[in-house]
Structures are given as structure tokens and as C-alpha cells.
Amino acid sequence: MTNDAEQTNTVYIIGAGASHAVCGFPLLAGFLKDCRTDIEARANLHEYLERRFSGNGHDALDANLEDVLADLDNTLFGLGQVWYGSASHPERLRAQIIRSQLLEVIQKRLSVGDESEESSAELRGNYERVLGKLTGADTVITFNYDRSLDYCCGMRPLAYVMNPDINYLTPEELAAEDKPWLLHLHGSIDFLTCGNVECPNSWRILGRRKSSGTRICGTCGADMEIAIVPPSMTKSFQRYPLLSVLARIAKERLVTAKRIVIWGFSCPSTDHHVGWLLRSCRGGSPDSESLRRIDVIDPDAKTVLDRFKVLLAPGQTTECRSFGGHEEYVSKHLSDSPPHA
Numbered sequence: 001m002t003n004d005a006e007q008t009n010t011v012y013i014i015g016a017g018a019s020h021a022v023c024g025f026p027l028l029a030g031f032l033k034d035c036r037t038d039i040e041a042r043a044n045l046h047e048y049l050e051r052r053f054s055g056n057g058h059d060a061l062d063a064n065l066e067d068v069l070a071d072l073d074n075t076l077f078g079l080g081q082v083w084y085g086s087a088s089h090p091e092r093l094r095a096q097i098i099r100s101q102l103l104e105v106i107q108k109r110l111s112v113g114d115e116s117e118e119s120s121a122e123l124r125g126n127y128e129r130v131l132g133k134l135t136g137a138d139t140v141i142t143f144n145y146d147r148s149l150d151y152c153c154g155m156r157p158l159a160y161v162m163n164p165d166i167n168y169l170t171p172e173e174l175a176a177e178d179k180p181w182l183l184h185l186h187g188s189i190d191f192l193t194c195g196n197v198e199c200p201n202s203w204r205i206l207g208r209r210k211s212s213g214t215r216i217c218g219t220c221g222a223d224m225e226i227a228i229v230p231p232s233m234t235k236s237f238q239r240y241p242l243l244s245v246l247a248r249i250a251k252e253r254l255v256t257a258k259r260i261v262i263w264g265f266s267c268p269s270t271d272h273h274v275g276w277l278l279r280s281c282r283g284g285s286p287d288s289e290s291l292r293r294i295d296v297i298d299p300d301a302k303t304v305l306d307r308f309k310v311l312l313a314p315g316q317t318t319e320c321r322s323f324g325g326h327e328e329y330v331s332k333h334l335s336d337s338p339p340h341a
């Protein structure tokens with residue numbers, strides 16, 4: 001524990017803008033265009049994007065990655081189809097192939113550079129400048145699929161610590177302060193699951209072990225695929241129950257948060273899961289210690305802050321600060337914060 005109250009019970013909420021700034025990964029809106037060569041090399045995926053997302057003078061690859069993932073998930077779910085509920089219908093199998101191809105493209109793009117010791121040390125350095133020295137009372141919630149944060153500060157990503165033979169967490173384990181939690185709420189390219197939805201192993205998420213290459217499910221022999229989900233897909237929680245566990249831990253941590261730092265996440269009002277989650281910062285009870293400060297790091301910080309403020313309780317007195325980028329945050333935050341609050 002540190003004496004610096006600024007550094008305790010902080011929840012960091014990290015979005016695509018942060019990994020764009022730190023690692024140079026594309027934003028969700030420019031992602032497909034950035035991967036044009038890999039997409040064009042996959043005929044099924046390319047044809048699907050052209051068929052579903054091109055038109056009226058705009059390129060299919062201008063589509064937002066999350067919109068495309070949500071579109072595919074709705075098809076896989078059988079929305080509006082006569083084959084609703086049939087796992088083996090040819091149209092569904094076709095959608096599954098397209099989705100697997102898209103996951104390959106995402107995994108390849110987001111793995112760039114993070115296999116080497118040198119670049120992971122550089123990424124860690126960049127994040128640590130903003131996150132500071134995390135303690136076990138701190139939490140990092142990320143909506144990003146890349147694993148650049150996984151290298152930071154000895155955090156515990158849940159996929160690695162869940163023991164499948166002990167299928168519950170105790171309150172002590174939830175609150176344990178030995179290491180900060182790292183919660184990938186929309187999955188990660190490091191979360192692996194069986195690609196065969198009829199396999200009993202398909203609901204489990206396993207942490208990827210070292211080295212890249214194909215993984216084969218030990219239960220059914222199908223290829224393993226990465227587990228990532230677009231926002232606002234309730235079905236995702238049925239497919240990957242572990243993500244509900246991550247959401248529960250995030251909620252518990254937000255209830256007691258003293259400080260929230262939102263970095264590169266736009267807090268879209270249409271993402272109802274996130275709205276539900278963030279209202280937890282209203283506190284657990286009338287006399288619970290409330291949130292003291294919100295820092296927003298974003299080129300459009302004022303808009304993000306305005307969206308966040310409507311989630312606060314009436315009369316909740318919380319200091320709000322905004323920063324145009326992480327460089328500004330690092331220089332101003334360090335000079336503004338008293339060493340011992």
C-alpha cells in the first residue's frame with residue numbers, strides 16, 4: 001500500500017483511443033481499412049463485407065469493426081431466419097467461416113510487435129507513465145482486444161487465474177489486494193475458446209499459452225478461436241459466461257472507487273451494458289465513501305465527460321478534470337496532485 005491517497009481505489013477505463021495512442025493500433029472505425037490486404041486475401045469475408053456494408057459512395061471497409069462483429073453475431077444467432085436455433089444450417093456455417101476469418105485478421109493485426117521482449121518493455125513503459133504504480137486496490141477495465149496492457153505492472157487477467165476445478169470466487173478473492181485486476185470486458189486476442197458451438201468446451205475461455213499458431217480443442221478437435229464480443233450483445237454473456245464474471249468484478253470495484261480515469265473511451269450512450277456498469281460509481285450505500293474525482297483523457301474530453309456526468313447520482317460532488325491526451329495528463333496530473341492527499 002502507498003500513503004498517496006491519489007493512488008488507491010482507482011478504476012481505469014481504457015478504450016481504443018488509448019491503444020491507438022500508445023501502440024499505434026487502428027481505431028475501430030479505421031480498423032478494416034488498415035487490414036485491407038488481409039481482408040482481400042479472404043474471399044468469403046471480403047464478399048460479405050461488400051454485400052453488407054458497401055453502398056452510396058462509401059467503401060465497405062469504412063465500416064466500424066464493432067458494427068461488423070455485431071452484424072455477424074446477429075446472423076449466427078439466427079435473428080430473423082427460418083433456421084433460427086438450428087446450429088447446422090448451411091447459412092449459419094457460412095457465417096461462422098466468415099467470422100473465423102475476421103477473427104484471424106483481428107488477431108494478426110493486434111499481435112503486431114508484442115511478441116518481442118523489447119517492444120513489450122516499451123509498451124509497458126508507455127502505459128506505466130499514465131497508470132503509475134498500480135496497487136492491488138486498483139482496477140483496469142479495458143474494452144480493447146489487444147494484450148498490450150497484459151504486460152503491465154503484474155496485473156491478474158481473470159482467464160489465467162480461474163481454476164476450472166474451483167468454480168467460484170470468494171469475497172476475499174474478489175477483494176484481494178495482492179495484484180490489481182485487469183478486466184477485458186469485451187474479450188481479448190489472448191482469450192481462446194473452441195470454435196465449435198456444439199462442443200461442451202465452447203463456453204470456456206482459456207488463456208493463450210506462449211507461441212503463436214493453431215490451437216486444437218482437446219475435447220472435439222476443432223480449431224480454437226479468439227473470444228471477443230461487440231458491445232451490447234446480451235447473447236455474448238450466454239456464449240462466454242466468463243465475461244459476466246468480469247463484469248461483476250468491475251461492478252464491485254466501481255462501487256468503492258475513489259477515482260476514475262477514462263482514457264480513450266467515448267462512453268457511448270448507446271452502449272447499455274457500459275451505462276449499467278458505470279452507474280455503479282454512484283456508490284453502494286448512502287454513507288459509502290463516494291467518488292472524489294473523474295479524469296478524462298481524450299481529444300474530445302468535454303463530450304466524454306458530459307456523457308459520464310449523467311450517470312452520477314444527484315448531488316454527488318465529484319471533481320471532474322479533462323485532458324486532451326496522455327502526455328498532457330502525465331505532465332499536469334503529476335504537478336497538480338499533492339504527494340499526500
Ligand SMILES: [Zn+2]
Nearest residue numbers: 194199217220
Ligand atoms: Zn471443442
